[in-house]
Each structure stands twice: as C-alpha cells, then as structure tokens.
Amino acid sequence: MSYLEYVIGAYAVFVLFLVWDFVVPRLRLARTRRNIVLRAKREAARLSGNPA
Amino acid sequence: MNPVLLWFHQLGSPPAFDRFAARWAPVGFALALVTMAIGLYGALFVVPADYQQGDSFRILYIHVPAAWMSLLVYALMAFYAAIALIWHIKLCEVLAMACAPIGALFTAVTLATGSIWGKPMWGTWWDWDPRLTSQLVLLFLYLGVIGLNAAIEDRRAAARAAGFLAIVGVALLPVIRYSVTWWNSLHQGATIKLFGESTMDASMTWPLWVMVLATKFWFVGSLLQRARVDNLAREANKDWARASAGVPR
Numbered sequence: 475m476s477y478l479e480y481v482i483g484a485y486a487v488f489v490l491f492l493v494w495d496f497v498v499p500r501l502r503l504a505r506t507r508r509n510i511v512l513r514a515k516r517e518a519a520r521l522s523g524n525p526a
Numbered sequence: 527m528n529p530v531l532l533w534f535h536q537l538g539s540p541p542a543f544d545r546f547a548a549r550w551a552p553v554g555f556a557l558a559l560v561t562m563a564i565g566l567y568g569a570l571f572v573v574p575a576d577y578q579q580g581d582s583f584r585i586l587y588i589h590v591p592a593a594w595m596s597l598l599v600y601a602l603m604a605f606y607a608a609i610a611l612i613w614h615i616k617l618c619e620v621l622a623m624a625c626a627p628i629g630a631l632f633t634a635v636t637l638a639t640g641s642i643w644g645k646p647m648w649g650t651w652w653d654w655d656p657r658l659t660s661q662l663v664l665l666f667l668y669l670g671v672i673g674l675n676a677a678i679e680d681r682r683a684a685a686r687a688a689g690f691l692a693i694v695g696v697a698l699l700p701v702i703r704y705s706v707t708w709w710n711s712l713h714q715g716a717t718i719k720l721f722g723e724s725t726m727d728a729s730m731t732w733p734l735w736v737m738v739l740a741t742k743f744w745f746v747g748s749l750l751q752r753a754r755v756d757n758l759a760r761e762a763n764k765d766w767a768r769a770s771a772g773v774p775r
C-alpha cells in the first residue's frame with residue numbers, strides 16, 4: 475500500500491506550521507512598528523498643543 | 527578585551543541585536559528553504575519505499591527532525607532562561623521567550639505527523655504510550671511558558687517567571703529521550719543514531735540529515751525574527767526603536 479494520503483496530510487501539516495511560523499512574527503513586527511509610529515505622532519501632537 | 531567577547535557584549539545591546547537579527551534572519555530562512563527543498567526532494571522522490579511500511583515511512587523525514595528540534599529548542603530555551611536569571615541579561619530573556627513558540631511548533635508538528643503515521647501503521651491516531659504522552663507533556667510545558675510570559679504585564683517579571691518554569695521543565699527531556707528504553711513502548715527505539723551505527727540503510731538516511739540541518743537553519747531564522755519583534759516592542763520608547771520604525775527625528 476502507498477498510504478499516499480497520509481504522506482500528503484503529514485507534509486501539508488508541516489508546511490502549514492512553517493508558513494504560520496514565518497508569517498506571524500512578520501505581522502507582529504509590522505504592528506509593533508505601526509504602534510511606535512502612532513505613539514510618536516501622539517506625543518508630537520501633545521507637545522505642539524494640537525489634538526491628534 | 528578579547529574580540530569575540532567584545533562582539534558578544536556589543537550584540538547584547540538592543541539596537542545592535544536589532545541590526546544583527548534584521549540581517550541574519552532572512553539568511554537563516556533562505557538556507558532553510560534551500561536545504562529543505564533538497565531534503566524533501568530526496569525524501570519524496572529519490573529514496574525507495576520501505577518494504578514493510580510502503581510510502582508512509584516518508585513521514586519520518588519531517589517527524590524525526592521536528593522531534594529532535596522540540597527537545598533541542600527546549601534545552602536552549604532553558605539555557606537562555608538560566609543565563610537571564612543568573613546574570614540578568616535582557617537579551618537572553620528575549621531569546622528564551624522567543625524559543626517557546628518555535629519549540630511548541632516543532633512539538634505540535636512531531637505529535638501531528640506521528641499521529642498521521644500511527645493511523646496506518648499502528649491502526650490508531652493516538653495511544654497513551656510513554657513517548658507520545660511525554661511529548662504531549664512537553665507541548666503543555668511550552669504552552670505554559672508562553673501563557674505565563676503573556677499573563678504578567680511587567681515584561682521582565684514575566685520572562686523571569688516563565689524562564690523559571692522552563693528551567694524546571696528540563697527534567698522532562700531525559701524522560702522523553704529514554705522513555706522507549708525505560709518502559710514498554712509501542713513507539714520503536716532509536717533507529718537513527720547521531721553517534722553509532724543506525725539500523726536504517728545509509729541510502730535512506732541522507733535526506734533525513736539534510737532535513738535535520740534545514741530545521742536548524744529554520745530555527746535560527748525564526749528565533750532571530752521573533753526575538754527582534756520582542757526586542758523592538760520592549761524598547762519602543764527608545765530613540766533607536768523609533769528610528770528603526772521609521773519615525774522622523
């Protein structure tokens with residue numbers, strides 16, 4: 475027997491987990507950078523006396 | 527000062543680490559993809575089917591490297607956590623906590639692929655066998671470290687508490703490693719040995735070693751990427767972090 479469907483299933487799980495591991499930190503990095511930029515903008519607006 | 531020690535000291539500074547991680551994480555991932563492509567090609571298209579297991583044995587080319595990584599990453603996480611607890615090195619806290627999701631991922635891959643292999647070979651998706659059960663406990667330990675780190679607001683206190691849990695959990699590693707010899711186990715003993723003769727033919731083992739190397743490269747890329755994010759988030763108020771995020775000075 476080839477058990478091909480089990481082999482495909484196992485490799486699909488492996489690839490899916492790797493894709494998740496690759497994508498999630500990149501999304502977090504983008505979100506962290508966006509938060510830093512937004513915070514800097516809020517601080518700049520507060521210092522200049524204008525509401526953001 | 528010794529140039530190597532000086533380099534390590536400089537790397538411990540958050541902005542230096544950010545630059546280092548930004549440069550080397552893509553290299554880790556690229557090397558992983560190249561070696562993985564070679565390993566998977568060998569595993570799926572070059573090595574012959576096993577005379578008893580048919581093609582299902584090809585699952586071991588992802589199952590075994592993932593299982594080894596699940597143990598190695600845990601040991602490394604505990605090592606970083608110990609350094610962080612003893613010498614209060616912030617970067618080691620970051621690295622220890624970045625290890626946890628990667629280790630959990632490899633453990634989950636080990637359990638999932640083992641289960642998928644087990645169905646046609648053992649006739650069941652799961653058995654409360656010592657190796658499987660101890661590996662499941664390892665996954666729970668990883669999740670415990672991740673959960674504890676996320677539950678405490680103060681990042682340094684969170685990393686210390688989670689790091690302590692990681693260090694205590696090291697006791698599980700020899701249990702997993704020797705579970706197949708200490709108890710009667712459905713899981714087979716070691717067929718592939720790093721030191722000593724493997725019981726698997728050399729013509730079938732080379733893709734495995736390539737995959738073992740590929741998972742190491744992947745880990746380097748992923749660790750640097752995750753640690754970079756955490757490092758940046760912790761240092762968000764610093765000038766270098768603002769500059770790195772693109773805030774004009």
